[in-house]
Amino acid sequence: MSEEKSMSEQHEIITGIEAPIYLKYNFTAGAAPTRFLAQLKKGKLTGQCRAEPGAPVYVPPRGSCPATGLPTEQEVEVSDKATVQSFTIVHIPIPGNPIEPPFVVANLVADGANISFIHLMSECDNAEVHIGQRVQAIWKPEDEWDYAMDNIKYFKPIDEPDVPVEQIGKLPVTGLEG
Amino acid sequence: MSQPDILNQAFELGFTYTRSTGPVVGRFLTELKKRNIVGIKASDGRVVVPPMEYDPDTAEALSDFVAVGQEGEVVSFAWVKHPREAHPMDKPFAWALIKLDGADVPMVHCIAAKQESDVSTGARVKAVWADDTIGFITDIRCFELVKE
Amino acid sequence: MKEIAIVGYQQSDCVSDAGALNEVELIIPVLERVFEQVGISNAQDVDFVCSGSCDYLQGAAFAFVLGVDALGAVPPIKESHVEMDAAWAFYESILKIRMGHADSALIYGFGKSSPGELPIVLSQQLDPYYLAPQWVDTISLAALQARLMLDQGKITERDMAEVVARSRRNALNNPHAQLKGDVTADEVLAEETYLSPLRKADICPVSDGASAAVICTVEKAQEWGLPYAVITGIDHIIESHNPGMRDLTDSVSTRKAAENAGMGEGKVDVAEFYAPFSHQEIILTRALGLGDDTSINPSGGVLAGNLMMASGLSRIGEVFNRIVRGEADRGLAHTTSGPCLQHNLVAILEKGEAA
Numbered sequence: 001m002s003e004e005k006s007m008s009e010q011h012e013i014i015t016g017i018e019a020p021i022y023l024k025y026n027f028t029a030g031a032a033p034t035r036f037l038a039q040l041k042k043g044k045l046t047g048q049c050r051a052e053p054g055a056p057v058y059v060p061p062r063g064s065c066p067a068t069g070l071p072t073e074q075e076v077e078v079s080d081k082a083t084v085q086s087f088t089i090v091h092i093p094i095p096g097n098p099i100e101p102p103f104v105v106a107n108l109v110a111d112g113a114n115i116s117f118i119h120l121m122s123e124c125d126n127a128e129v130h131i132g133q134r135v136q137a138i139w140k141p142e143d144e145w146d147y148a149m150d151n152i153k154y155f156k157p158i159d160e161p162d163v164p165v166e167q168i169g170k171l172p173v174t175g176l177e178g
Numbered sequence: 179m180s181q182p183d184i185l186n187q188a189f190e191l192g193f194t195y196t197r198s199t200g201p202v203v204g205r206f207l208t209e210l211k212k213r214n215i216v217g218i219k220a221s222d223g224r225v226v227v228p229p230m231e232y233d234p235d236t237a238e239a240l241s242d243f244v245a246v247g248q249e250g251e252v253v254s255f256a257w258v259k260h261p262r263e264a265h266p267m268d269k270p271f272a273w274a275l276i277k278l279d280g281a282d283v284p285m286v287h288c289i290a291a292k293q294e295s296d297v298s299t300g301a302r303v304k305a306v307w308a309d310d311t312i313g314f315i316t317d318i319r320c321f322e323l324v325k326e
Numbered sequence: 327m328k329e330i331a332i333v334g335y336q337q338s339d340c341v342s343d344a345g346a347l348n349e350v351e352l353i354i355p356v357l358e359r360v361f362e363q364v365g366i367s368n369a370q371d372v373d374f375v376c377s378g379s380c381d382y383l384q385g386a387a388f389a390f391v392l393g394v395d396a397l398g399a400v401p402p403i404k405e406s407h408v409e410m411d412a413a414w415a416f417y418e419s420i421l422k423i424r425m426g427h428a429d430s431a432l433i434y435g436f437g438k439s440s441p442g443e444l445p446i447v448l449s450q451q452l453d454p455y456y457l458a459p460q461w462v463d464t465i466s467l468a469a470l471q472a473r474l475m476l477d478q479g480k481i482t483e484r485d486m487a488e489v490v491a492r493s494r495r496n497a498l499n500n501p502h503a504q505l506k507g508d509v510t511a512d513e514v515l516a517e518e519t520y521l522s523p524l525r526k527a528d529i530c531p532v533s534d535g536a537s538a539a540v541i542c543t544v545e546k547a548q549e550w551g552l553p554y555a556v557i558t559g560i561d562h563i564i565e566s567h568n569p570g571m572r573d574l575t576d577s578v579s580t581r582k583a584a585e586n587a588g589m590g591e592g593k594v595d596v597a598e599f600y601a602p603f604s605h606q607e608i609i610l611t612r613a614l615g616l617g618d619d620t621s622i623n624p625s626g627g628v629l630a631g632n633l634m635m636a637s638g639l640s641r642i643g644e645v646f647n648r649i650v651r652g653e654a655d656r657g658l659a660h661t662t663s664g665p666c667l668q669h670n671l672v673a674i675l676e677k678g679e680a681a
Contacts, residue, residue, distance in 0.1 A: 015199055023446070025189055026442075027188075068400075070354075228456045258521055264449070285456070294522055
């Protein structure tokens with residue numbers, strides 16, 4: 001097909017295309033996350049657990065106790081004080097987020113909860129952030145509260161003794177001294 | 179304690195992919211940009227438009243390009259009374275299987291027509307090109323009925 | 327080779343919108359029921375777990391990982407997932423048992439299609455160069471297929487309407503069906519076309535929900551003391567992704583899969599087809615040469631409720647239910663994937679010795 005070849009030679013051969021896909025959805029929070037978010041709008045951090053003494057408390061809850069596969073039907077209020085379970089210092093900006101790097105993203109376990117959630121830490125010396133460190137939520141003004149985890153702007157270190165590693169994730173709602 | 183039954187939030191999910199075309203698809207799109215349509219010969223000699231990279235029966239790599247016509251025949255059509263937002267037209271139109279002149283295998287594309295009764299199986303249609311052709315399947319904006 | 331049996335099957339109701347329930351909340355009640363049916367506590371009591379789902383349906387990345395939260399996966403379990411209907415998770419589980427790596431398996435499928443625009447979401451499973459960028463939806467492709475059948479005189483609109491009417495009537499006995507009723511073909515034909523030549527009634531509804539099954543070796547089924555149906559054959563075959571290259575009025579891949587699964591070795595009392603469009607049930611019935619002595623889609627099929635990623639497993643479950651209830655000795659379950667019956671799976675189930 002020499003005729004075809006000469007046609008192609010006149011133009012640059014296409015080797016790639018832009019093929020973006022945009023799909024619209026209406027996301028629905030699950031029933032359990034809806035209960036969690038409704039409490040958060042009131043400034044309360046809650047977890048959920050199976051209705052059984054000693055059952056692990058999950059924050060945020062997603063509807064099941066993953067360890068057993070059973071529904072988390074019971075609401076438990078947890079503290080807005082938490083312990084650093086792990087952390088990282090981020091040097092790249094989050095797209096669309098005003099927070100400027102370097103900033104600290106941490107796995108935090110609220111007192112009374114048994115599993116960590118991810119949030120930001122601020123008002124701290126990044127170099128001194130460490131596992132076991134005690135922190136507390138800094139909330140937005142009440143009139144800005146919505147069904148959202150960013151009702152809490154960030155967590156800030158507080159003057160309490162560190163939690164030993166083996167006790168992280170096991171504190172009662174009253175904290176280490178409780 | 180009152181709480182909302184359902185919390186929901188509309189969002190748009192974007193996958194901003196670029197795709198490598200390879201020599202066969204790339205050649206087809208390059209020709210589209212020039213407002214030409216090419217097919218490819220399958221192992222049994224059938225001309226496939228748009229060209230496939232491999233023969234579906236024998237898995238043989240295909241490379242024998244063939245120029246085909248810009249007019250063809252409607253093999254089947256579906257009349258879209260209620261176009262969806264993602265669809266290529268915002269008023270009723272037809273999706274169709276169209277066998278271009280010189281091709282043996284029909285291709286899927288759309289036909290602009292005023293009403294369903296204007297379209298029929300066996301009807302002749304011709305390609306309508308986009309104002310700017312860029313090397314994309316929608317360089318053929320649509321097909322329209324050939325007036326006899 | 328060890329014979330494999332189905333010992334449990336449960337599904338949720340097919341609903342047009344599951345509201346606030348998320349994936350795990352859809353799955354938990356169905357798993358609870360199937361565990362109870364089989365007499366086990368959770369996924370720890372089977373050797374393998376495999377699920378089917380598609381994150382694109384609800385637009386949530388790794389939504390399928392959330393599904394694992396319904397299992398009780400502590401301590402860790404052997405788990406796998408297919409981004410397909412759970413009927414293919416069923417297939418994978420059979421391979422796992424055949425290879426001797428497991429004696430029992432839990433299979434589940436779930437889908438929450440209501441958050442998105444399903445026919446458009448599914449357009450993105452097509453050829454990414456020639457079809458997906460045109461956003462040609464699954465209903466339109468099925469309509470092209472139906473018109474080929476009509477133009478070639480292979481079916482009439484009345485034939486299609488009769489499939490719908492039978493589905494609606496059969497679904498009256500299906501507690502999980504979404505669309506049911508005493509509807510006549512004339513009433514269906516009186517509807518105007520929606521995406522011509524299809525009427526809305528020719529098109530399966532969009533449903534949210536989940537289904538689950540437990541399979542195991544026949545020895546294990548007998549040890550558990552459970553009624554069971556033996557899976558005597560299974561295969562799946564795919565056709566070209568280019569609709570223009572296929573004979574859309576036939577289903578060659580279904581026929582081949584059924585032959586390979588051993589359909590011809592006995593009578594087929596019941597067949598459950600995954601036919602999301604009325605004309606496709608006719609294509610499938612004819613492709614397999616099934617006649618009046620086979621009960622087709624006694625559940626109403628997916629025209630009565632279409633749980634994307636779970637309704638294929640439900641076809642198998644519906645045949646299982648009829649065998650263990652003694653209504654059938656042998657049945658065929660079919661599942662499809664892709665546009666216009668592109669990819670088809672067929673399983674043959676038979677009454678067990680002791681059942």
